[in-house]
Amino acid sequence: MADQGVNPGRRRFLTATTAVVGGAGAIAAAVPFIKSWQPSARAQGAGAPVKVDISKLEPGARVIEQWRGQPVWLIRRTPEQLETLAGQESRLRDPNSENLDQQPEYAKNAHRSIKPEIAVLIGTCTHLGCSPLFRPELEPQPFDAEWKGGFYCPCHNSRFDMAGRVYEGVPAPSNLKVPPYRFEDDKHIVIGVDPEGAA
Numbered sequence: 001m002a003d004q005g006v007n008p009g010r011r012r013f014l015t016a017t018t019a020v021v022g023g024a025g026a027i028a029a030a031v032p033f034i035k036s037w038q039p040s041a042r043a044q045g046a047g048a049p050v051k052v053d054i055s056k057l058e059p060g061a062r063v064i065e066q067w068r069g070q071p072v073w074l075i076r077r078t079p080e081q082l083e084t085l086a087g088q089e090s091r092l093r094d095p096n097s098e099n100l101d102q103q104p105e106y107a108k109n110a111h112r113s114i115k116p117e118i119a120v121l122i123g124t125c126t127h128l129g130c131s132p133l134f135r136p137e138l139e140p141q142p143f144d145a146e147w148k149g150g151f152y153c154p155c156h157n158s159r160f161d162m163a164g165r166v167y168e169g170v171p172a173p174s175n176l177k178v179p180p181y182r183f184e185d186d187k188h189i190v191i192g193v194d195p196e197g198a199a
Contacts, residue, residue: 047048048193053185054118062134064123067191071123071131072179074189080138081162082149085110091146093166094175103178106198112178114165118182120189121164127172130155136162151176 054074057063062075089095097108106114113119125132132151136143141147144159144167151160159167164176182195 003106049190052189052191053187054189055187057118059117060136062136063075065191067179070179072191073119073121073123073134075119075121075134075136075162077111077117077119077162081136081149082111084138085161085163087163088148088161091167092161092169093173097164097165097175099174101177104180104194104198106195110163112165112175112180114183114195115172118189119163120178120191122177122179124154125153125172126157126166126174126178127153127156127158127170132158132160132176 050072051155052063052065052074052196054063054076057074057076059076059078060081065072065074077183094102096101097112100108103112111118111119112121123131130153135141135147135152136149137147138149139147141152143152143157148161150162153159153172156171158170158172160172160176161167164178166172166175179191181189181191181192182193182198184190
């Protein structure tokens, strides 16, 4: 019987191939496990918090995010827009945000927000759930000669100021809702979570 010598090149090839296939299998098995740590689409739709980067949000601009299947508006108000919030109380249905279902306690103030310049509002009209238009211009509009900027719902002419407070004499019964939210830092907001220590 002839001695069949060991081929070291072939052995190295088989060893390397086995290691690569085994490693790929381990990674393939780990992916579903790691993905299971992330909230599902159903969990996110049910209200998982949403983190938003506001570092590039310009003064006077708005971005729209989704939380619990609702549009959430994040607006960086200008100093001029903030100034308009005072002096309109006689035109508003709930100027002092007395309806506690519309905002958390930490947003029950004239600007209805944690930081005056950043508004966080659920972007659906409180009349029939339409999405109002963002009209930040501080100038008269066809629907309101004394317009100071805010939100206008063309479906039934409901109007809200830059804090989301509803005007008198429109179909919408209450202010736009403020969702629970907190600032993670100066550049990020987490929607769906109250600030630490908030009641």
